[in-house]
Amino acid sequence: SQQGEEDPQALSIQEGENATMNCSYKTSINNLQWYRQNSGRGLVHLILIRSNEREKHSGRLRVTLDTSKKSSSLLITASRAADTASYFCATDRGTGNQFYFGTGTSLTVIP
Amino acid sequence: DAMVIQNPRYQVTQFGKPVTLSCSQTLNHNVMYWYQQKSSQAPKLLFHYYDKDFNNEADTPDNFQSRRPNTSFCFLDIRSPGLGDAAMYLCATSRDLGVGEETQYFGPGTRLLVL
Numbered sequence: 001s002q003q004g005e006e007d008p009q010a011l012s013i014q015e016g017e018n019a020t021m022n023c024s025y026k027t028s029i030n031n032l033q034w035y036r037q038n039s040g041r042g043l044v045h046l047i048l049i050r051s052n053e054r055e056k057h058s059g060r061l062r063v064t065l066d067t068s069k070k071s072s073s074l075l076i077t078a079s080r081a082a083d084t085a086s087y088f089c090a091t092d093r094g095t096g097n098q099f100y101f102g103t104g105t106s107l108t109v110i111p
Numbered sequence: 112d113a114m115v116i117q118n119p120r121y122q123v124t125q126f127g128k129p130v131t132l133s134c135s136q137t138l139n140h141n142v143m144y145w146y147q148q149k150s151s152q153a154p155k156l157l158f159h160y161y162d163k164d165f166n167n168e169a170d171t172p173d174n175f176q177s178r179r180p181n182t183s184f185c186f187l188d189i190r191s192p193g194l195g196d197a198a199m200y201l202c203a204t205s206r207d208l209g210v211g212e213e214t215q216y217f218g219p220g221t222r223l224l225v226l
Contacts, residue, residue: 033214040222042115048214090215097205098156
């Protein structure tokens with residue numbers, strides 16, 4: 001399978017703590033994206049990091065990319081109950097408009 | 112607001128009875144996708160349209176078909192639904208920028224139940 005693997009599969013933290021989730025993938029990429037999915041809903045794009053970038057920030061989100069290890073991490077700082085969702089990484093297939101989604105991390109933030 | 116709309120949100124069908132799921136977009140994106148997502152799993156790409164060009168995934172069963180009559184609409188037809196086809200079906204769009212940085216915009220999904 002070309003899908004990425006994410007760990008942990010599930011993560012439960014207290015509000016205010018930081019949450020870190022990791023994504024590993026198998027093939028060379030042009031970019032890696034992170035998406036969020038609230039229960040029973042569609043996915044929402046969070047952030048894109050290019051293969052020549054090592055770190056990117058967007059608000060409370062920090063994404064890192066290590067192409068030598070074929071891995072990425074998503075850090076959510078100062079988590080809130082509203083951050084409770086599943087988070088998926090997605091890697092391009094080199095064609096620009098097709099993606100492989102990782103297996104996802106289910107995050108629960110306890111108020 | 113520009114968006115991706117899926118109807119219905121919930122669809123119940125009978126084993127073997129054809130069913131059609133609908134997706135429309137106001138984003139004027141040239142690429143449209145259909146994904147199948149089973150519980151606690153990653154979205155699995157079934158096929159996508161690049162403008163009018165249909166691109167099927169190699170492992171998508173023949174039972175699944177799609178139509179895109181115009182830029183705005185795309186349909187997923189399941190010819191003979193089986194119990195294993197019960198899932199969330201997600202429609203997504205993207206604008207091909209030609210630079211490998213396309214992001215996808217997802218609809219809310221249609222949850223299909225097969226009885």
